Amino acid sequence: MGSRALLTSQELYGRALELLPGGVNSPVRAMRSIGRDPIFVARGEGAEVIDVEGNRYVDWVMSWGPLIAGHAHPEVVSAVQAAAGAGTSFGAPTEAEIQLAEEICARIPSAEMVRMTSSGTEAAMSAVRLARAATGRDRIVKFAGAYHGHVDGLLADAGSGLATQGIPASPGVTAAQAADTLVVPWNDRDGVERALAAGEVAALLCEPYPGNMGVVPPAPGFLEFLREATTAAGALLVFDEVISGFRVARGGAQEREGVIPDLSILGKIAGGGLPAAAYAGPRTLMELVAPAGEVYQAGTLSGNPLATAAGLATLGLLDEDAYRRLDDATRALAEGIEAAASGLPVRVQWTTGLLTLFFSDRPVRNYDDARGCDTDAYAAFCRAMLERGVYLPPSAYEAWFVSAAHDDAVLDRIADALPDAARAAAAATEEAPA
Numbered sequence: 001m002g003s004r005a006l007l008t009s010q011e012l013y014g015r016a017l018e019l020l021p022g023g024v025n026s027p028v029r030a031m032r033s034i035g036r037d038p039i040f041v042a043r044g045e046g047a048e049v050i051d052v053e054g055n056r057y058v059d060w061v062m063s064w065g066p067l068i069a070g071h072a073h074p075e076v077v078s079a080v081q082a083a084a085g086a087g088t089s090f091g092a093p094t095e096a097e098i099q100l101a102e103e104i105c106a107r108i109p110s111a112e113m114v115r116m117t118s119s120g121t122e123a124a125m126s127a128v129r130l131a132r133a134a135t136g137r138d139r140i141v142k143f144a145g146a147y148h149g150h151v152d153g154l155l156a157d158a159g160s161g162l163a164t165q166g167i168p169a170s171p172g173v174t175a176a177q178a179a180d181t182l183v184v185p186w187n188d189r190d191g192v193e194r195a196l197a198a199g200e201v202a203a204l205l206c207e208p209y210p211g212n213m214g215v216v217p218p219a220p221g222f223l224e225f226l227r228e229a230t231t232a233a234g235a236l237l238v239f240d241e242v243i244s245g246f247r248v249a250r251g252g253a254q255e256r257e258g259v260i261p262d263l264s265i266l267g268k269i270a271g272g273g274l275p276a277a278a279y280a281g282p283r284t285l286m287e288l289v290a291p292a293g294e295v296y297q298a299g300t301l302s303g304n305p306l307a308t309a310a311g312l313a314t315l316g317l318l319d320e321d322a323y324r325r326l327d328d329a330t331r332a333l334a335e336g337i338e339a340a341a342s343g344l345p346v347r348v349q350w351t352t353g354l355l356t357l358f359f360s361d362r363p364v365r366n367y368d369d370a371r372g373c374d375t376d377a378y379a380a381f382c383r384a385m386l387e388r389g390v391y392l393p394p395s396a397y398e399a400w401f402v403s404a405a406h407d408d409a410v411l412d413r414i415a416d417a418l419p420d421a422a423r424a425a426a427a428a429t430e431e432a433p434a
């Protein structure tokens with residue numbers, strides 16, 4: 001095969017638009033909400049991505065969470081290579097699946113048994129099915145601004161200040177699918193109580209440390225309240241720890257907060273950058289899943305050997321010291337941003353390994369607050385950072401993901417870029433129509 005000229009991101013985007021809806025395989029990557037075209041990535045190294053034109057960026061997206069060890073970590077790569085050499089998929093059980101399940105159960109307090117899937121969406125969908133089967137009820141309560149994958153019923157988002165019946169948030173979701181979903185504002189105890197009082201609630205789903213409206217931690221005592229309120233209502237409490245699991249602590253938010261859900265949804269880090277996710281819980285619930293029980297759920301590539309190997313290798317790198325360093329790096333990042341943006345109306349909200357810079361003069365406690373932020377200022381900030389070699393989430397409502405590869409040298413690079421980007425954000429704020 002002869003060599004061909006390398007294409008720029010712009011040229012590749014032109015081709016992609018002909019073949020992929022919006023030029024991408026997942027919407028946020030298109031960078032539309034920051035008003036520019038996407039960057040096509042050629043490779044990743046540690047805390048950096050390198051685009052097809054050879055530009056290097058400090059990466060704060062890290063594939064949206066799985067890459068807590070950094071890009072192409074040698075131990076993860078060699079584990080995947082070794083697994084691939086022995087066969088890429090069998091559709092039959094392997095020992096590595098037991099090892100990964102053991103590792104998950106050793107870390108996640110609520111997990112006694114695990115069922116692996118290929119994506120967080122699938123795990124969330126299956127956990128909901130299991131909760132409905134276990135309780136004999138249909139309704140689900142979720143929080144506005146929480147994302148649990150693109151499961152039909154979970155895309156419902158009324159987004160109002162009250163617990164309301166869900167309305168479809170996407171064409172193609174039927175009214176019937178949305179009708180069983182009640183949507184409540186995050187951190188709103190009254191809203192939760194009203195939704196549970198509606199009756200017939202199978203499960204309340206939450207991201208215990210929400211990351212999909214930006215990082216919006218629970219108010220003190222809120223997770224404990226959810227535990228008590230769901231138990232009293234006979235509903236299951238389901239923690240979606242697809243982001244927070246293995247990130248905010250060894251055993252996720254549930255270990256850190258000491259609040260134990262009935263079911264947990266896991267993903268991202270569990271597959272170390274390859275497609276793997278899981279749902280987990282006590283034996284009494286998990287043995288309702290086929291073939292132990294009658295709740296059907298299956299997957300051609302579930303427990304895939306490459307994904308299992310990547311997950312095990314990644315989790316093997318995450319000891320207590322790794323979490324201390326992750327926490328230190330996130331704190332240093334938060335302090336650096338606060339210093340560079342002093343004088344601007346910003347809020348930095350963060351926890352171990354996760355951070356969001358909100359352009360707001362008030363704390364962000366729920367989705368309505370998040371939507372009140374200045375997204376034009378964030379877009380200008382984000383574009384300016386990209387021009388200075390820093391790749392941030394191209395949306396004001398996403399978390400920045402810190403990894404073990406984000407060392408002092410990387411933090412210095414962002415510190416250099418921050419003042420100019422803060423000025424760009426300030427200019428965008430001033431230009432905005434009153």
Ligand SMILES: Cc1ncc(COP(=O)(O)O)c(C=O)c1O
Binds near residue numbers: 064147240
């Ligand atoms: C909290 C949460 N749950 C579920 C999902 C869905 O996972 P996946 O993209 O693997 O389907 C995501 C994805 O970002 C997520 O952040």
